[in-house]
Amino acid sequence: MDSCENENHYGDCNKGDVLKQIEEETEEKEKGASTPSSSMSRSSSRPQLDLSRAAIQGDLEDRNPTILLPNQSDDISHLALDIGGSLIKLVYFSRHEELSVDDKRRKSMKKRFGLSNGNRRSYPILGGRLHFVKFETGKLNECLDFISSKQLHRGGIDSPSWRSAAQPNHNIVMKATGGGAYKFADVLKERLGVSLDKEDEMHCLVAGANFLLKVGVAVSTEQAIRHEAFTHMDGQKEFVQIDQNDLFPYLLVNIGSGVSIIKVDGEGKFERVSGTNVGGGTYWGLGRLLTKCKSFDELLELSQRGDSSNVDMLVGDIYGGMDYSKIGLSASTIASSFGKTISDTKELSDYRPEDLSLSLLRMISYNIGQISYLNALRYGLKKIFFGGFFIRGHAYTMDTISFAVNFWSKGQAQAMFLRHEGFLGALGAFMSYEKHGLDYLRAHQLVERFPMGAPYISWMEKFVQKGTQITAPVPTAAPRTTGLGGFDRPLSRGDILRSDASAALSIGVLHFVPTLEVFPLLEGPKTYEPNTIDLTDPGELEYWLTVLSEHLPDLVDKAVASEGGTDDAKRRGDAFAHAFSAHLARLMEEPAAYGKFGLANLLELREECLREFQFMDAYITIKQRENEASLAVLPDLLMELDSMNEEDRLLALIEGVLAANIFDWGSRACVDLYHKGTIIEIYRMSRKKMQRPWRVDDFDIFKKRMLGSGDEKPNPYKRALLFVDNSGADIVLGMLPLARELLRRGTEVVLVANSLPALNDITANELPEIVAEAAKHCDTIRRAAEAGGLLVDAMVSIQEKGLKNQSPSVSLMIAENGCGSPCIDLRQVSSELAADAKDADLVILEGMGRAIHTNLNARFKCDALKLAMVKNQRLAEKVFNGKIYDCICRFEPRNEPVASTETDSWDN
Numbered sequence: 001m002d003s004c005e006n007e008n009h010y011g012d013c014n015k016g017d018v019l020k021q022i023e024e025e026t027e028e029k030e031k032g033a034s035t036p037s038s039s040m041s042r043s044s045s046r047p048q049l050d051l052s053r054a055a056i057q058g059d060l061e062d063r064n065p066t067i068l069l070p071n072q073s074d075d076i077s078h079l080a081l082d083i084g085g086s087l088i089k090l091v092y093f094s095r096h097e098e099l100s101v102d103d104k105r106r107k108s109m110k111k112r113f114g115l116s117n118g119n120r121r122s123y124p125i126l127g128g129r130l131h132f133v134k135f136e137t138g139k140l141n142e143c144l145d146f147i148s149s150k151q152l153h154r155g156g157i158d159s160p161s162w163r164s165a166a167q168p169n170h171n172i173v174m175k176a177t178g179g180g181a182y183k184f185a186d187v188l189k190e191r192l193g194v195s196l197d198k199e200d201e202m203h204c205l206v207a208g209a210n211f212l213l214k215v216g217v218a219v220s221t222e223q224a225i226r227h228e229a230f231t232h233m234d235g236q237k238e239f240v241q242i243d244q245n246d247l248f249p250y251l252l253v254n255i256g257s258g259v260s261i262i263k264v265d266g267e268g269k270f271e272r273v274s275g276t277n278v279g280g281g282t283y284w285g286l287g288r289l290l291t292k293c294k295s296f297d298e299l300l301e302l303s304q305r306g307d308s309s310n311v312d313m314l315v316g317d318i319y320g321g322m323d324y325s326k327i328g329l330s331a332s333t334i335a336s337s338f339g340k341t342i343s344d345t346k347e348l349s350d351y352r353p354e355d356l357s358l359s360l361l362r363m364i365s366y367n368i369g370q371i372s373y374l375n376a377l378r379y380g381l382k383k384i385f386f387g388g389f390f391i392r393g394h395a396y397t398m399d400t401i402s403f404a405v406n407f408w409s410k411g412q413a414q415a416m417f418l419r420h421e422g423f424l425g426a427l428g429a430f431m432s433y434e435k436h437g438l439d440y441l442r443a444h445q446l447v448e449r450f451p452m453g454a455p456y457i458s459w460m461e462k463f464v465q466k467g468t469q470i471t472a473p474v475p476t477a478a479p480r481t482t483g484l485g486g487f488d489r490p491l492s493r494g495d496i497l498r499s500d501a502s503a504a505l506s507i508g509v510l511h512f513v514p515t516l517e518v519f520p521l522l523e524g525p526k527t528y529e530p531n532t533i534d535l536t537d538p539g540e541l542e543y544w545l546t547v548l549s550e551h552l553p554d555l556v557d558k559a560v561a562s563e564g565g566t567d568d569a570k571r572r573g574d575a576f577a578h579a580f581s582a583h584l585a586r587l588m589e590e591p592a593a594y595g596k597f598g599l600a601n602l603l604e605l606r607e608e609c610l611r612e613f614q615f616m617d618a619y620i621t622i623k624q625r626e627n628e629a630s631l632a633v634l635p636d637l638l639m640e641l642d643s644m645n646e647e648d649r650l651l652a653l654i655e656g657v658l659a660a661n662i663f664d665w666g667s668r669a670c671v672d673l674y675h676k677g678t679i680i681e682i683y684r685m686s687r688k689k690m691q692r693p694w695r696v697d698d699f700d701i702f703k704k705r706m707l708g709s710g711d712e713k714p715n716p717y718k719r720a721l722l723f724v725d726n727s728g729a730d731i732v733l734g735m736l737p738l739a740r741e742l743l744r745r746g747t748e749v750v751l752v753a754n755s756l757p758a759l760n761d762i763t764a765n766e767l768p769e770i771v772a773e774a775a776k777h778c779d780t781i782r783r784a785a786e787a788g789g790l791l792v793d794a795m796v797s798i799q800e801k802g803l804k805n806q807s808p809s810v811s812l813m814i815a816e817n818g819c820g821s822p823c824i825d826l827r828q829v830s831s832e833l834a835a836d837a838k839d840a841d842l843v844i845l846e847g848m849g850r851a852i853h854t855n856l857n858a859r860f861k862c863d864a865l866k867l868a869m870v871k872n873q874r875l876a877e878k879v880f881n882g883k884i885y886d887c888i889c890r891f892e893p894r895n896e897p898v899a900s901t902e903t904d905s906w907d908n
């Protein structure tokens with residue numbers, strides 16, 4: 001990895017690199033201004049550093065040279081604060097300073113193979129990430145250390161801020177809300193040199209809630225980002241779909257130190273209609289005095305082992321054990337919170353801290369629930385959203401509030417909670433930066449990721465951990481429900497309080513990727529569901545979590561080996577294993593922990609987790625080895641294919657794709673196979689076993705569309721998008737020969753590959769080398785690659801040789817798909833792919849991840865061919881009523897019903 005891409009690039013890069021990068025940034029920026037396709041991400045209203053006339057100042061040998069940006073105004077900040085009575089909440093934006101994948105591809109190609117991606121468009125990724133971090137207000141200094149260590153007040157060292165620490169901080173203005181924005185303004189000025197631009201707290205709360213609810217809405221109806229709002233009753237969390245046209249009015253109840261109750265009628269339209277001074281501060285403060293607890297979490301944890309009937313006076317205590325049924329109160333209803341403590345024979349020390357904590361929690365939660373209900377009633381509102389850190393994702397608290405709302409409203413009003421509960425104000429303050437550019441972003445350009453806070457990466461990450469209080473996020477106990485928060489039901493105690501660590505994990509980092517688009521050929525993106533398997537089925541979830549967990553040791557081996565097996569790599573490997581296991585355990589314990597989560601998300605989470613621990617390409621060695629071995633036999637395969645008639649050849653090609661899809665290092669069964677022979681032996685074996693009819697076998701329909709029947713010769717496809725899968729035989733002996741056939745028939749071909757590595761999948765920047773190698777043995781591929789601008793050197797030599805008169809070839813091109821996962825969510829693809837899709841009339845999806853786990857049910861506006869080998873027994877059974885190594889060839893002509901001919905019995 002280029003050291004400039006490290007967070008700590010001030011220390012790691014020499015100034016030559018820094019300047020070069022600045023030049024590139026500036027160059028990109030200038031280019032961007034004239035490229036219409038990137039106008040979105042280059043919107044002039046987005047905050048951008050003005051790098052023009054950037055110059056290194058001072059000694060050129062200096063490790064951390066000061067860089068002057070004469071044209072940069074001083075008011076860029078990507079941090080907003082909400083300083084409350086108890087907690088400081090930070091929302092900050094970090095820009096990716098890394099080059100776009102496309103740039104990397106161009107560079108690595110130029111460098112390694114003397115190739116160029118020709119005149120392909122460049123889509124610089126100008127996105128970034130939105131981080132959510134909190135500190136205790138009493139530890140303001142820690143928060144200030146964090147801010148200055150990450151240079152957040154100056155735009156952040158993650159983002160391309162090149163101002164040196166030596167530069168004075170005058171004129172830096174930062175958005176802040178909450179009482180602390182007033183109280184601590186001087187401290188911030190003194191310590192960080194920043195002035196606070198104070199934003200109204202209620203306004204911020206509402207802006208934050210509206211933003212989240214709108215993103216959440218877009219998500220549930222059309223996009224893939226996890227849901228925001230959910231209900232919590234009887235221990236069950238359920239994400240709610242909110243109709244964007246039916247969001248307002250709603251009641252927002254923010255339970256911080258105190259409680260604000262706001263009626264929200266629209267964007268910026270709201271009224272604080274009520275509040276109560278009995279809130280989170282009351283619970284924490286009184287609780288601390290009563291129990292001697294040292295932390296909020298400790299207090300909450302105590303409550304779980306409490307029995308409040310030792311403290312509370314129940315209806316039964318007053319009525320001699322009887323219900324007061326006439327007014328609907330059972331004997332176990334709390335008549336008076338803390339009512340039993342009036343006893344003059346008992347001292348505080350005679351009560352169990354557990355009981356006191358629970359009694360206090362119930363008292364406050366019920367009270368807030370009730371006041372909220374009354375306000376909802378007063379204004380005729382049905383929806384009540386609860387925010388604020390008092391809730392702290394705690395199941396029992398939410399159940400109790402929900403019970404109260406439900407009880408008093410007789411089921412008419414609904415209590416809903418927000419995943420970003422305590423960050424509403426800070427988010428709202430962040431939104432109030434006039435030029436944050438987020439208003440241009442659409443929901444499909446947001447991707448939420450759940451990093452663990454990789455502990456070994458840099459000293460800065462440790463600060464992140466401090467901020468989110470992540471220690472060892474490994475859940476300890478098996479799932480249990482929280483019991484009922486009812487007025488009149490006995491408590492079932494003992495639910496697990498998740499460590500703040502794992503609770504913090506519920507809020508991921510929001511990645512803003514302006515280059516993501518909805519795949520234009522997708523039919524009905526609003527109803528599109530990428531995942532085939534429903535992981536909300538507990539059996540499925542458990543199965544797939546177990547599969548991933550069992551695969552882990554092997555993956556760690558590969559990952560460590562890919563980094564040379566050094567001590568550092570081993571350490572990171574261990575850390576990765578811990579982190580990923582913790583993710584799995586967390587999901588096992590609470591399936592909805594990360595919002596709506598499908599198998600595709602799970603597989604992507606694994607790749608993201610690897611990247612978080614700096615394993616950029618765990619299967620690199622395997623991929624290279626398999627590419628070489630396959631390229632060596634490619635000429636023979638092409639010769640064999642060329643000796644066939646066109647019908648046999650088409651069948652052999654499809655068979656070849658299916659057979660070669662066996663090279664999948666993500667499948668346990670396949671990995672076991674690889675120990676039994678060489679790549680070529682396994683490939684031969686796999687081909688030999690190919691017997692039609694396949695499990696899903698639409699080959700004849702596809703053949704008819706390709707070759708016609710009788711005298712009828714169909715028009716060739718204009719452009720085919722081939723979503724390719726694995727490296728090695730899969731791409732070289734499977735998909736490339738198929739691409740060649742299409743090219744021969746006059747169809748333009750775009751090979752669509754991953755932007756980032758995932759398992760042994762081929763990536764877009766690895767493809768040019770493979771195409772170039774194949775071109776050496778095949779004229780069709782060579783000429784098409786030249787036409788597609790993939791082989792610049794070759795083009796020069798042709799011109800030199802005077803071969804210009806040859807008939808023009810259709811193009812072979814490469815596009816990155818915008819993702820780094822073995823699956824693909826077609827709502828979020830690269831703009832490069834979206835642009836290439838415009839003229840395409842055939843989509844070929846290959847592999848289990850892209851054609852089965854995801855997109856098996858996807859419908860397209862053009863013809864689609866889905867090809868895969870099913871390399872998992874359970875999946876084969878469940879989805880296809882078949883068995884492992886069955887093959888799927890599903891052809892779906894555009895706008896026609898699915899025409900699959902599934903065979904009844906495989907064995908005959």
Ligand SMILES: Nc1ncnc2c1ncn2[C@@H]1O[C@H](COP(=O)(O)OP(=O)(O)O)[C@@H](O)[C@H]1O
Pocket residue numbers: 083084085086087088136178255256257258279280281282283284296297387388389390391392422
């Ligand atoms: N780690 C924590 N430390 C202190 N209070 C916490 C913590 N986690 C949750 N809380 C609860 O959250 C409340 C603060 O919520 P918050 O929304 O941040 O409000 P404020 O803006 O008033 O600080 C506290 O009063 C307490 O009840």
Ligand SMILES: CC(C)(COP(=O)(O)O)[C@@H](O)C(=O)NCCC(=O)O
Pocket residue numbers: 547603661663664665666667668669725726759822846847848849850853868871872873
């Ligand atoms: C991750 C995969 C989807 C990749 O398959 P591919 O797309 O390469 O065909 C697949 O390997 C998989 O589902 N593996 C887990 C199942 C198993 O080990 O049986």
Ligand SMILES: [Mn+2]
Pocket residue numbers: 664666725726759760761822847849
């Ligand atoms: Mn794959």
